[in-house]
Amino acid sequence: xxxxxxxxxxxxxxxxxxxxxxxxxxxxxxxxxxxxxxxxxxxxxxxxxxxxxxxxxxxxxxxxxxxxxxxxxxxxxxxxxxxxxxxxxxxxxxxxxxxxxxxxxxxxxxxxxxxxxxxxxxxxxxxxxxxxxxxxxxxxxxxxxxxxxxxxxxxxxxxxxxxxxxxxxxxxxxxxxxxxxxxxxxxxxxxxxxxxxxxxxxxxxxxxxxxxxxxxxxxxxxxxxxxxxxxxxxxxxxxxxxxxxxxxxxxxxxxxxxxxxxxxxxxxxxxxxxxxxxxxxxxxxx
Amino acid sequence: xxxxxxxxxxxxxxxxxxxxxxxxxxxxxxxxxxxxxxxxxxxxxxxxxxxxxxxxxxxxxxxxxxxxxxxxxxxxxxxxxxxxxxxxxxxxxxxxxxxxxxxxxxxxxxxxxxxxxxxxxxxxxxxxxxxxxxxxxxxxxxxxxxxxxxxxxxxxxxxxxxxxxxxxxxxxxxxxxxxxxxxxxxxxxxxxxxxxxxxxxxxxxxxxxxxxxxxxxxxxxxxxxxxxxxxxxxxxxxxxxxxxxxxxxxxxx
Amino acid sequence: xxxxxxxxxxxxxxxxxxxxxxxxxxxxxxxxxxxxxxxxxxxxxxxxxxxxxxxxxxxxxxxxxxxxxxxxxxxxxxxxxxxxxxxxxxxxxxxxxxxxxxxxxxxxxxxxxxxxxxxxxxxxxxxxxxxxxxxxxxxxxxxxxxxxxxxxxxxxxxxxxxxxxxxxxxxxxxxxxxxxxxxxxxxxxxxxxxxxxxxxxxxxxxxxxxxxxxxxxxxxxxxxxxxxxxxxxxxxxxxxxxxxxxxxxxxxxxxxxxxxxxxxxxxxxxxxxxxxxxxxxxxxxxxxxxxxxxxxxxxxxxxxxxxxxxxxxxxxxxxxxxxxxxxxxxxxxxxxxxxxxxxxxxxxxxxxxxxxxxxxxxxxxx
Numbered sequence: 057x058x059x060x061x062x063x064x065x066x067x068x069x070x071x072x073x074x075x076x077x078x079x080x081x082x083x084x085x086x087x088x089x090x091x092x093x094x095x096x097x098x099x100x101x102x103x104x105x106x107x108x109x110x111x112x113x114x115x116x117x118x119x120x121x122x123x124x125x126x127x128x129x130x131x132x133x134x135x136x137x138x139x140x141x142x143x144x145x146x147x148x149x150x151x152x153x154x155x156x157x158x159x160x161x162x163x164x165x166x167x168x169x170x171x172x173x174x175x176x177x178x179x180x181x182x183x184x185x186x187x188x189x190x191x192x193x194x195x196x197x198x199x200x201x202x203x204x205x206x207x208x209x210x211x212x213x214x215x216x217x218x219x220x221x222x223x224x225x226x227x228x229x230x231x232x233x234x235x236x237x238x239x240x241x242x243x244x245x246x247x248x249x250x251x252x253x254x255x256x257x258x259x260x261x262x263x264x265x266x267x268x269x270x271x272x273x274x275x276x277x278x279x280x281x282x283x284x285x286x287x288x289x290x291x292x293x294x295x296x297x298x299x300x301x302x303x304x305x306x307x308x309x310x311x312x313x314x315x316x317x318x319x320x321x322x323x324x325x326x327x328x329x330x331x332x333x334x335x336x337x338x339x340x341x342x
Numbered sequence: 343x344x345x346x347x348x349x350x351x352x353x354x355x356x357x358x359x360x361x362x363x364x365x366x367x368x369x370x371x372x373x374x375x376x377x378x379x380x381x382x383x384x385x386x387x388x389x390x391x392x393x394x395x396x397x398x399x400x401x402x403x404x405x406x407x408x409x410x411x412x413x414x415x416x417x418x419x420x421x422x423x424x425x426x427x428x429x430x431x432x433x434x435x436x437x438x439x440x441x442x443x444x445x446x447x448x449x450x451x452x453x454x455x456x457x458x459x460x461x462x463x464x465x466x467x468x469x470x471x472x473x474x475x476x477x478x479x480x481x482x483x484x485x486x487x488x489x490x491x492x493x494x495x496x497x498x499x500x501x502x503x504x505x506x507x508x509x510x511x512x513x514x515x516x517x518x519x520x521x522x523x524x525x526x527x528x529x530x531x532x533x534x535x536x537x538x539x540x541x542x543x544x545x546x547x548x549x550x551x552x553x554x555x556x557x558x559x560x561x562x563x564x565x566x567x568x569x570x571x572x573x574x575x576x577x578x579x580x581x582x583x584x585x586x587x588x589x590x591x592x593x594x595x
Numbered sequence: 596x597x598x599x600x601x602x603x604x605x606x607x608x609x610x611x612x613x614x615x616x617x618x619x620x621x622x623x624x625x626x627x628x629x630x631x632x633x634x635x636x637x638x639x640x641x642x643x644x645x646x647x648x649x650x651x652x653x654x655x656x657x658x659x660x661x662x663x664x665x666x667x668x669x670x671x672x673x674x675x676x677x678x679x680x681x682x683x684x685x686x687x688x689x690x691x692x693x694x695x696x697x698x699x700x701x702x703x704x705x706x707x708x709x710x711x712x713x714x715x716x717x718x719x720x721x722x723x724x725x726x727x728x729x730x731x732x733x734x735x736x737x738x739x740x741x742x743x744x745x746x747x748x749x750x751x752x753x754x755x756x757x758x759x760x761x762x763x764x765x766x767x768x769x770x771x772x773x774x775x776x777x778x779x780x781x782x783x784x785x786x787x788x789x790x791x792x793x794x795x796x797x798x799x800x801x802x803x804x805x806x807x808x809x810x811x812x813x814x815x816x817x818x819x820x821x822x823x824x825x826x827x828x829x830x831x832x833x834x835x836x837x838x839x840x841x842x843x844x845x846x847x848x849x850x851x852x853x854x855x856x857x858x859x860x861x862x863x864x865x866x867x868x869x870x871x872x873x874x875x876x877x878x879x880x881x882x883x884x885x886x887x888x889x890x891x892x893x894x895x896x897x898x899x900x901x902x903x904x905x906x907x908x909x910x911x912x913x914x915x916x917x918x919x920x921x922x923x924x925x926x927x928x929x930x931x932x933x934x935x936x937x938x939x940x941x942x943x944x945x946x947x948x949x950x951x952x953x954x955x956x957x958x959x960x961x
Contacts, residue, residue, distance in 0.1 A: 091754050093761070138939065146754040147691035148938050150761075151890045154883070155934025162928035274883070278765045281758050322766050329739040329759060392842065418844035426842075432835040443832045446825055447843035454825040462825070505844055 062190060063311045064304070069196035071303025072203030073262055077276055078283040078295050079206055080255035084248050086289030090139055091149040096277030097157035097164075098252055099259040102127050103268040104164055106260025107173055116178035120257050127256025128249050135248045140241075157273055165270040175263025195264055202261060206254070210292040282321050286328045288335020297336055343406050345370045345539050346422075346509055351390050351400035353383075353563075360386040362563040364400070370508070371536040375550045376543045377574075378560035379583065384543045385427060387560070388513055391541075392424045393417050404509070419448050423507035427514045427543070429494045431486050437497060438482035441469040444504035476500045476530070492523040499530070510534070512542035516549050528552040551575075559583070646902055650812060657804055669804045671905075671912045672811045673868045677885075678892030678904035679818055680861030685893040686904070687822055688854045689834040690744070691753050694760030695862055695889050697736065697767045700881030702729040702863030703870035707784045708777055718790035722867050729863025733856045736763055741852055761883070768882035783877030790871045807868055814861055819901060821857065830854055887930065888912075895937050 081095045102123040109119035134156065142149045177195040184191040214220040222243045234240050259268075266272070279302075287298020302321050309320035328335065344367035353361040361383045368374050376384050389395035391402055393414040401410045404420055412420075432440050442459060445468050446452040459465070473479040476496050486494065495515065502510055515531070516524040528549045531540060544550050550557065550571070557574045559567040567580050574580050653672070657665050677699055684690040705725035709715040715724070740763070743755040772781045779785070789798035796802070821827050832840045833847050840847050870876050879885060892907030914933065918926040 085754070089754065091757065138935070141939070146757055147685075148894075150691075150693060150757050151894060151934050152938040154887065154890070155931040155938070158927045158931030158934070162925060162931065166924070166928075274765065278762060281762050285755070285758060285762070319770075322769075325762065325766075326739050329742055333743045333755070394838075413846075414841040415844050415846050418842060424842055426839070430836055430839045430842075432832055432839070434835060435831070439828070443828050443840075444843050446829075447840070447845050452825050452829050452845065455821050455827070456824065458820075458823050459825045459828045460823065465825075501839075501843065 058190065059311075063308055065190075065192055065196075066311075067304035067307035068300075069200055070307050071300045072200045073265060074279060074283050074303045075203050075296055075299035076199070076206065076258040076262065077255075078280040078299060079210065079292065080251040080253075080258065081280045082284055082289065082292060082295040083210070083251035083254070085284065086291070086295070088244055088247060089146075090248065091146045092134075092139070092153050092251075093150050093277060094134070094153040094157040094160065094273075095255060095280060096273035096275070097160040098127055098130065099255045099262075099276055100268060100270070100273045101130070101160055101164060102256030102259030103175070103263050103266075103272075104168055104173075104259075105256070107175060107263060107268055108168075110176070120260055123260040124253045124257035127259075128253035130256075131249045131252025132245065134252070135245055139248070140245075157277075161270055161273050168270070170270055172267050172269035173263070174267045175260070175265075177264045199261065199265065207292065207296050214292055279321075282325045285335055286325060288337045291337055294335055294337040301336075344368060344403070345372075345405060346391065346541065347403040348387075348391065349401045349403070351387065351402065352398050353386055353390055353395060354398040359563050361390060361397075364560075364563070364565055366558060366565060366568070368509070368539060368541055370539055372556060373531075373540045373554050374542070374556045374558065375554035376541065376558045376560060377545070377550060382560040383563035384560050385513060386563075388424065388511060388543060392422060392511060415447075418505055418507070421508035422511065423502040423505050423509070424511040425498050425502045425513055425515060427517055429491075429498050431494060431497060431501065433487035434485065436483050436485055437473070437478060437489070438466075438469060440486055440497060440501060441472055441482075441504060442466070444501040445469055445472065448505045472500055472504055475503075492519055495519055495523070495527070499527070507538065509539045509541065512540065512544075514543050514545065516544065516546045524549060646815075649902075649905075653808055657801055662800060665804055666800060667912060667916055669800075669807050669872060671909055672807045673865050673872060674888050674892075674908045674912060675905045676811055676814045676868070677862055677865035678889050678908045679815055679902070680858045680865065681886075681889040682893045682904045683818060683822070683854060683858040683861070685889075687827075687834065688830045688851060690851060690855070691757060692760040693757050693883070693886055694762070694764035694767075695858070696883070696885035697764050697881055698729045698733055698859035698862035699866035699869070699885055700767065700771070700876070700878075701732045702726055702866030703876045703880055704771065704778055704784070704866075705729065705863075706867045706870040707787050707876050710787060711784065712777065716791050717793050718871075719793065721790075722864070725867045726860055726863045729866065730856055730860040733859025737852045737855045740855070741848060744851065764882050764886055768878040771878040771881055778876075778878075781878060783875055785875045787870050787874040787876070789874075803872065807872070810864065810868060814864055815902070818861065822901070826850070826853075887934075891930075891933065891937070895941065 077099060080099075081092065084090045084092050084095075105126050106119040106123035109122045110116060113119075134153075138152055138156075139149060142152065181195045181198050184193050185197065186192075222240065283298040283302050284295055285298070286301060287296065288294035301324065305324060306321050313320075346368040348367070349365050351361055351364040352359065364387060376387070378384055386395065390397050390400075393409070393412055393416075397410065401408055403409065404417065404422065407420070409417055409420065432443065435443070442462075442465055445465060451462070451465070470479060470482075473482055476499070478493065478497060478500065481489065481493065486497065489497070495518070499512070499515060502512070512531070516527050519527065524546055525548070531542070531549075531553050534540065540553070542549075542553070554571060556568070556570060558565050559574065559580055561583050566583070567574060567577055569577070653668070656668060660668075677695075680698075681692070681695040684692050684695070702725045705728040706721050709721050709724055715721050740756065740759055743759050744753070771778045771783075774780075789803060790806070792798070792806075798806075822830075829840070829845055829850050832843075833845065833850055837847050866880065869880070888908065888911050889904075891911040892904035895907035895910060911930075911933075914929065915926060918929050922929065
């Protein structure tokens with residue numbers, strides 16, 4: 057019984073990490089239809105930048121801010137100089153962002169070398185909390201909390217704010233939205249920047265758990281794709297659901313069937329594709 | 343037996359009924375026109391009949407067969423063909439290639455990977471006959487996107503005839519055409535012969551009265567009037583809904 | 596008459612058998628990079644002449660160049676087959692895919708596994724079985740893949756398809772890593788011997804060059820035949836206007852699915868040739884690293900020329916080689932920069948530019 061609880065809690069915290077990884081991508085892809093395959097690499101860059109700040113200044117929270125803002129700036133440049141001109145050309149967006157991912161990964165390798173780094177939890181969040189006779193790391197609980205906050209904020213933005221409505225209108229009919237005098241360009245730029253900033257901050261926040269190594273971009277991108285496709289795009293709730301399913305099932309799989317564990321996520325992925333291609337709570341695209 | 347039959351066809355988008363409980367039949371050889379103000383659901387109804395849209399309720403029968411769940415392409419194989427309101431051709435190819443592609447659509451030869459399409463003499467002969475019947479054989483090497491709009495509309499109709507359909511469904515065939523071009527299309531439709539049945543959506547009353555034996559009036563997704571040209575022309579309600587506002591600009595209903 | 600505009604354009608176009616009539620350029624200017632600008636009209640000879648010249652050059656090349664260059668050209672030919680097969684989907688049928696390497700790797704791994712685990716040393720038998728395997732993988736993956744290829748009223752949504760094919764590639768690589776006993780795990784399988792043609796002929800790098808050359812010629816010729824067949828024109832129609840094709844009676848799903856399998860089979864051929872070439876197969880051959888060669892080829896080569904992708908392959912392999920000499924650790928950076936530059940500045944590919952150069956050479960300045 058204890059085993060199930062422990063696995064369940066691990067699965068839950070893993071799910072929220074996945075959510076934080078995928079949330080930025082879900083924003084840019086699901087909400088705006090932009091294919092940003094550099095997402096994993098930018099997440100990783102956020103991790104490295106944050107770790108560099110911690111290395112020099114030993115300031116955890118400041119590092120979060122720097123990672124977020126730094127990636128926001130990069131995200132802005134990426135959108136303004138490149139992606140903006142590729143509107144409605146997904147294959148070109150894909151190849152371009154793959155190129156960016158290659159560049160970023162190589163630069164990271166160049167500057168910081170090939171060895172993995174592990175982040176350290178800030179003093180106040182180090183240690184474990186005791187639930188009965190279980191010891192659960194505080195930082196993982198913190199990640200769950202951050203995930204819930206991000207989920208709440210994005211959900212609110214999506215459903216309740218004017219920005220959310222503008223983005224949804226633009227997704228349906230960009231020309232009409234623009235011709236109504238709405239500054240769609242500004243809103244979409246801001247949303248994109250927000251998505252990248254989120255990836256950057258989450259990248260650093262994830263370092264005590266995921267670490268940082270130059271090839272992590274690919275792994276994370278694949279996980280993101282699986283989460284987003286399973287959960288469905290267009291709604292941030294979909295990404296949360298996808299993260300929960302993949303995160304929990306994958307963790308249970310690894311705990312109880314280690315040899316086949318690798319494939320639980322992929323099998324779910326293929327099944328969802330065949331049965332509900334729009335994803336479990338996706339905006340019905342197919 | 344009716345060639346085409348719609349029974350209780352409905353299409354709902356969310357709460358909006360684009361087509362509501364439409365029932366009608368078309369006999370072989372008939373010329374039927376569907377009229378109605380913009381937004382009345384005519385093209386949606388077409389899409390239901392041709393399979394581009396799945397109905398929320400109702401059935402479609404073709405030659406007595408229930409085709410409600412048939413795919414678009416299988417309906418063409420059964421003998422339906424449709425044109426599109428917004429010209430839908432292959433813009434980067436020549437007129438000849440457009441017709442060649444259209445012609446083999448319902449034939450087994452389309453799956454051939456061994457021979458060259460361009461060397462298929464039989465197919466070329468059929469294409470030539472088709473193009474000559476619309477006086478476009480001379481334009482066969484022109485790239486479609488460089489054709490004048492009127493010619494493109496003509497080609498659009500020719501492509502539909504390529505599959506030798508029994509039922510030809512034309513969505514606003516004279517849309518955007520000059521008076522002369524419209525008269526030309528009207529004559530062509532009239533001359534199609536009794537082996538082809540025609541159902542068309544039209545706003546152009548000259549075209550409608552020049553071709554149709556029966557008229558269906560659609561309003562807010564329902565058939566509100568049906569009859570011969572004379573009957574419809576005299577129908578006061580029709581005039582209120584449609585023809586009066588047709589003279590003076592868009593209805594504000 | 597009512598159509599003066601039409602008549603004028605008809606007159607102009609009739610006198611100028613080029614690919615650059617205005618509307619075509621308008622299409623190009625709208626940035627439809629994946630759509631083929633019209634093929635070179637005019638005689639078959641003019642279209643095929645560059646290929647013939649290239650073929651002759653390749654035939655005599657080995658006598659002039661050192662062996663390492665010969666091996667480089669062999670690699671270019673192998674990846675030309677790969678890129679041309681990817682272009683059947685990307686450029687011709689308008690189905691951009693990020694996971695084409697799956698078929699390449701499937702073919703190569705199958706060849707290796709057949710040698711080491713099934714003891715099949717005959718090259719021809721091995722080739723047929725491996726290519727069948729690649730085609731089977733394509734047939735299987737085609738079902739979930741095309742579930743997410745949005746059709747409907749002329750509004751294709753290639754994004755999902757791109758993501759799914761990308762995921763397939765990455766998942767395949769991880770499967771290869773996991774199936775260590777068959778595939779050699781993350782280090783891959785090595786020691787694949789040179790092919791035994793079963794004719795008592797000892798294979799040398801030179802002879803392998805010519806073997807690959809023959810395969811390249813045959814494969815590309817077959818692709819040419821397919822693209823100009825009745826079926827091929829069906830694909831063209833679907834590329835241009837799928838909705839119309841359905842209305843004309845075409846089972847468009849079937850066309851796309853079969854083109855996917857055909858492209859997969861050719862990709863498998865390239866994979867088999869690659870396995871024998873380097874003697875090594877790694878999981879990277881299934882993943883993005885290999886699909887990326889295709890991107891360069893289909894985008895840079897453009898779809899204007901039938902053999903355009905070959906240009907992209909030559910550039911890729913060439914620059915990769917130079918990078919390995921001077922800046923070995925920076926190759927991914929260079930490649931990434933190449934992608935960025937090509938997408939932002941040369942989205943129509945070099946095709947139209949090359950077509951101009953070619954026409955000027957053959958016909959003199961116009």
